[in-house]
Amino acid sequence: MEERKNRSQLQWFDQYRASKTALFWACAGSVVATLAVGFFWGGWVTGGTAHEMAEQSAAQARQEMAAVICVDRFMAAPDMHAQLTALQGLERSYQRGKFVEDGGWAIMPVSSSAAQGASADSADQRKAAGLCAEELAKQQISAAGTAEQPIGVTPVAQ
DSSP: OHHHHHSOHHHHHHHOOOOHHHHHHHHHHHHHHHHHHHHHTSOOOOHHHHHHHHHHHHHHHHHHHHHHHHHHHHHHSTTHHHHHHHHHHOOSHHHHHHHHHHHTTTOOOOOGGGGGOHHHHHHHHHHHHHHHHHHHHTOEEOTTSOEEOOTTOOOOOO
16 A cells, blocks of 8 residues: 555556556547537538538528529610619618519529429529629619619629
């Protein structure tokens, strides 16, 4: 007993021989700690979550692209000045989105994503119309009756 007290901690560590049970629980604890740190603080996600995130990102990109095309179509319309005045006269954002959607500027041609179903396309179209209406509401009408692009917005070339 006295011999054990006289040894330094380093000597005790060098001479320590762990049992199989202690090694198993140390490994199990290390695995659990690694997973907890990885998923909670490391940004790890499961394959299903990564797939959902990729689908959401692709849908958002489609909606943003459709919104840019919608703004371009709206601005190219012959009655753009009257339509823009009517759009900017609406108070609520959902009314503006519905106005753009009903006007047909947010309708995109059928693409390869048509196989996903009409409900996904209509939801994408509604969101694209909302984004388009937001951009159009920011437009300034000059004295000549033409709309000026806000700073940072570039028109789409056809």
